Amino acid sequence: MSDVAERVKKIVIEHLGVDADKVIDSANFIDDLGADSLDTVELVMAFEEEFGVEIPDESAEGIVTVGDAVKFLEKATAKA
Amino acid sequence: MRRVVVTGLGMVSPLACGVEQSWKRLLAGESGAARIEGFEASDLACQVAMQVPRPGRAKANSDAFNADEWMEPKEQRKVDDFIIFGVAAARQALKDADWAPKTYQDQIETGVLIGSGIGGLGGINETSLLLQEKGPRRVSPFFVPGRLINLIGGHVSIEHQLKGPNHAVVTACSTGTHAIGDAARLIMLGDAEVMVAGGAESALNRIGIAGFCACKALATAFNDNPTAASRPYDRDRDGFVMGEGAGCVVLEEMEHAQRRGARIYAEVIGYGMSGDAYHITAPAEDGDGAYRCMRAALKRAGLTPADIDYVNAHGTSTMADGIELRAVERVVGEAAATISMSSTKSSVGHLLGAAGAVEAIFSVLAIRDQIAPATLNLDNPAFETAIDLVPHTPRKRKIDVALSNSFGFGGTNASLVLRRFEG
Numbered sequence: 480m481s482d483v484a485e486r487v488k489k490i491v492i493e494h495l496g497v498d499a500d501k502v503i504d505s506a507n508f509i510d511d512l513g514a515d516s517l518d519t520v521e522l523v524m525a526f527e528e529e530f531g532v533e534i535p536d537e538s539a540e541g542i543v544t545v546g547d548a549v550k551f552l553e554k555a556t557a558k559a
Numbered sequence: 560m561r562r563v564v565v566t567g568l569g570m571v572s573p574l575a576c577g578v579e580q581s582w583k584r585l586l587a588g589e590s591g592a593a594r595i596e597g598f599e600a601s602d603l604a605c606q607v608a609m610q611v612p613r614p615g616r617a618k619a620n621s622d623a624f625n626a627d628e629w630m631e632p633k634e635q636r637k638v639d640d641f642i643i644f645g646v647a648a649a650r651q652a653l654k655d656a657d658w659a660p661k662t663y664q665d666q667i668e669t670g671v672l673i674g675s676g677i678g679g680l681g682g683i684n685e686t687s688l689l690l691q692e693k694g695p696r697r698v699s700p701f702f703v704p705g706r707l708i709n710l711i712g713g714h715v716s717i718e719h720q721l722k723g724p725n726h727a728v729v730t731a732c733s734t735g736t737h738a739i740g741d742a743a744r745l746i747m748l749g750d751a752e753v754m755v756a757g758g759a760e761s762a763l764n765r766i767g768i769a770g771f772c773a774c775k776a777l778a779t780a781f782n783d784n785p786t787a788a789s790r791p792y793d794r795d796r797d798g799f800v801m802g803e804g805a806g807c808v809v810l811e812e813m814e815h816a817q818r819r820g821a822r823i824y825a826e827v828i829g830y831g832m833s834g835d836a837y838h839i840t841a842p843a844e845d846g847d848g849a850y851r852c853m854r855a856a857l858k859r860a861g862l863t864p865a866d867i868d869y870v871n872a873h874g875t876s877t878m879a880d881g882i883e884l885r886a887v888e889r890v891v892g893e894a895a896a897t898i899s900m901s902s903t904k905s906s907v908g909h910l911l912g913a914a915g916a917v918e919a920i921f922s923v924l925a926i927r928d929q930i931a932p933a934t935l936n937l938d939n940p941a942f943e944t945a946i947d948l949v950p951h952t953p954r955k956r957k958i959d960v961a962l963s964n965s966f967g968f969g970g971t972n973a974s975l976v977l978r979r980f981e982g
Binding site for chain 2: 495517527528533
C-alpha cells in the first residue's frame with residue numbers, strides 16, 4: 480500500500496470511527512462507511528490538512544470512495 | 560388545566576454521574592469543589608471550580624462520568640461537553656421514567672425542552688483561534704451544530720425519536736427552571752403528553768472563567784481551600800463557584816402517567832416568572848423581581864406562603880444571597896419560622912443554565928425522602944433570619960411543598976412549586 484493510501488485510511492478510520500478492514504479502496508464514504516454529508520466535508524478538510532493541498536469543491540464532489548481520495552491525493556502530491 | 564407530574568429524573572453533576580449517586584453524596588455533605596483540572600488556570604483570579612468527576616482525573620470517584628458510555632468518541636469530537644452532559648441526563652431520565660415511545664402517536668406526543676445558559680463556549684473559542692491561525696477553510700462543518708444550544712434537544716429527539724415540540728430555553732442562570740416550567744405548560748395546554756425538560760452547561764474553560772471573573776462574580780479568596788469557596792449566606796462569601804453538568808426531568812400529563820402505571824415523584828403545581836428591568840448582571844436591590852416571581856408561582860399553585868416547607872434557594876454565595884433571602888421573607892411573612900431553605904450550590908456549585916434543573920431534581924428528592932439538603936460552609940451567617948438555612952447538615956422534616964428559585968443575568972427570574980403527589 481502506498482504511503483498516501485496508508486495516511487488516507489488512517490484519517491478515514493479516525494474520523495468515521497470504522498473498523499480498519501472496512502476501509503478498502505471501493506468503500507463509499509456514505510453508503511459503506513456510514514458518513515453523512517457533513518462528515519464528508521470534514522474528511523476532505525482533514526485530507527487537505529494532512530497533505531498540505533487544497534481540494535476545490537468541484538474536485539471534492541468527485542471524491543466519494545476511499546480509492547477516489549487516494550487517487551486524487553497521489554496525483555496532487557506528485558505535482559507538488 | 561391538565562395536571563403535570565414528574566416521572567423521570569436524570570443528572571450529571573459535579574458530585575457524580577447519576578441522580579441517586581449525586582443525591583447520596585449531597586446528603587453526605589460532599590463538595591464537588593477542587594482546584595481546576597484540565598486547563599491552565601494559574602493566571603486566573605479564580606482557580607477553583609466544581610468540575611464533573613471523570614475517570615483519570617484527580618477528582619475522579621466511583622461514580623465518575625465516562626463520556627464514552629454516553630456518546631461514541633467520534634461523535635464526542637463534534638460537540639461541546641454541554642451537549643454530551645445533556646444527552647446523558649436525558650437518557651437517564653427517560654430510562655428512569657420507563658418511557659421509550661415506539662408508536663408514531665407516542666412519538667409525536669413526546670417533546671423536548673432542554674436549554675443552556677451559554678452553550679458551546681469552548682468550541683467557539685477554539686475555532687476562533689483556528690480561524691485566526693489557519694483560515695476559514697479549516698472551520699469544521701460541525702462547528703455550528705456542535706455549539707448551538709438547541710442541539711441538546713436535537714440529539715435527544717433523534718436518539719429517542721421524540722417528535723413532539725422541540726424547544727430550548729436560553730435565560731442564563733434561570734434556564735433550567737424556565738425549561739421545566741415552560742415544558743409543564745406545554746403539557747397543561749395539550750401541546751404534548753410527555754416532555755423531557757432541563758438544562759445543561761459546561762462553560763468551565765479559560766474564557767468562561769475569565770469572563771465571569773471580569774464580572775467579579777466568582778469566588779477568588781479560596782484558591783487554596785476549594786471546598787470552602789461556595790458558602791451561601793456566610794459572612795466570608797466572595798462569589799460563586801462555577802459548576803458544570805446537566806439535569807433533566809420527564810414531565811407527564813397526570814392521567815397519561817397513571818394509565819401506564821408510571822412511578823410519580825411529584826407534581827408541578829406552580830410556575831412564576833418576572834423581569835427585574837434593572838441591571839444586566841446585578842439583581843434589583845429591593846428584590847422585587849424575585850418577590851414577584853415567587854408570588855406568581857404560589858398564585859398559580861393556589862397555595863398560601865404557609866404551605867411552603869422547603870425552598871431550594873438560588874443562593875449563589877454572592878452579595879445577592881441577601882436580596883433573595885429578604886424577598887423570601889417578604890413572600891412568606893410569619894411563616895418564615897416554619898420554612899427550611901438551603902442552597903445546594905454549596906455542594907455542587909453554580910451550574911448556570913443547568914442549575915435550575917439540577918435544583919428542581921434535588922427539590923423533588925427532598926419531597927420523596929422528607930429531608931432538606933444542607934447549606935455547607937455556613938459558619939458565620941451574614942444575616943439574621945427566622946428561616947432555617949439548614950447549615951452544615953441536612954434536616955429531616957416534613958416536606959410536602961418545595962419552591963425552587965433561579966435568577967439570571969439580564970434580570971430574568973423563575974420559580975417552580977413542586978408538591979408531593981396525591982392522585
